[in-house]
Amino acid sequence: MGKGDKKSKRGKIVNGTYGTRRKRKIKKRPTAEERVSIKTKK
Structure with a gap:
């Protein structure tokens, strides 16, 4: 158990x-709804 332990x-x-x-x-x-609403706000 330690730094070398995978x-x-x-x-x-x-x-x-x-x-x-x-x-x-x-x-x-x-x-998809959030992306559309983000685009329409601008």
Whole structure:
């Protein structure tokens, strides 16, 4: 367990990888209705 461990969160951070221990943050994409409303406002 440590920086070289591929299964630990610290090892994932050091290696720059993602997995079960280190999830990616999901970017919220605007829905189709939101995109249309944004375009019409301007």
